[in-house]
Amino acid sequence: MEEVKKRNRLEKSKKYVKEREILIGKLDEIIGLDENNNRVIIADIDSEELRNKIRELVPEIRKYHRCSTWHYFKVEEEEKDEIGLMKSVYKNSGYEITNKRRVLERKGEKKQMIELHFNKKLN
Numbered sequence: 001m002e003e004v005k006k007r008n009r010l011e012k013s014k015k016y017v018k019e020r021e022i023l024i025g026k027l028d029e030i031i032g033l034d035e036n037n038n039r040v041i042i043a044d045i046d047s048e049e050l051r052n053k054i055r056e057l058v059p060e061i062r063k064y065h066r067c068s069t070w071h072y073f074k075v076e077e078e079e080k081d082e083i084g085l086m087k088s089v090y091k092n093s094g095y096e097i098t099n100k101r102r103v104l105e106r107k108g109e110k111k112q113m114i115e116l117h118f119n120k121k122l123n
Contacts, residue, residue: 013092016064023060024093027086030054039117041104046083054082061085065092087116094121 013020028034030053031045067073072085087097098117103110 012064012066019060019064020093023057023064023089026057027054027089031086033118038119039115041102042083042114042116043106043111051082054086058085061089065089067092090118095119096121 030050031040033040061067062073067088070085070088072080072082072088090097096119098119100115100117102113102115104113105111
C-alpha cells in the first residue's frame with residue numbers, strides 16, 4: 001500500500017506568531033488593556049469609534065488567523081459585531097475570556113453591566 005503524502009503547510013498560528021502578538025497589542029491599545037489591567041466593561045468600549053478601529057484591522061485579522069468559520073465573517077454586513085470579532089481574535093490567540101455581571105453606578109443610576117476578563121492561557 002502506497003503512503004499518502006501530506007502537505008507540510010505551516011499553520012497560521014505558528015507561521016505568524018510575531019504578527020499575532022503585534023495585532024493583540026493593537027487591540028489592547030484600542031480597548032485599554034495592559035499588564036496591570038486585564039478587564040474591561042463592554043459598555044465602556046462599545047462605541048462607533050472603537051468599531052471603526054477594529055474594522056480597520058480586519059485585513060490583518062484575515063491574514064494572520066484562520067477565521068472563515070467565525071460568526072463575524074459569515075453574516076451580513078448589518079449583523080456584524082466587532083466586539084465579538086475582537087473576542088474571537090483573543091480566544092484564537094490563546095486567551096481565556098470570562099464574563100462577569102457587575103452592578104455599577106453610572107450617572108447616579110445603578111446598572112447591571114458585563115465585565116470581560118482577559119487571561120493568557122499558560123501552555
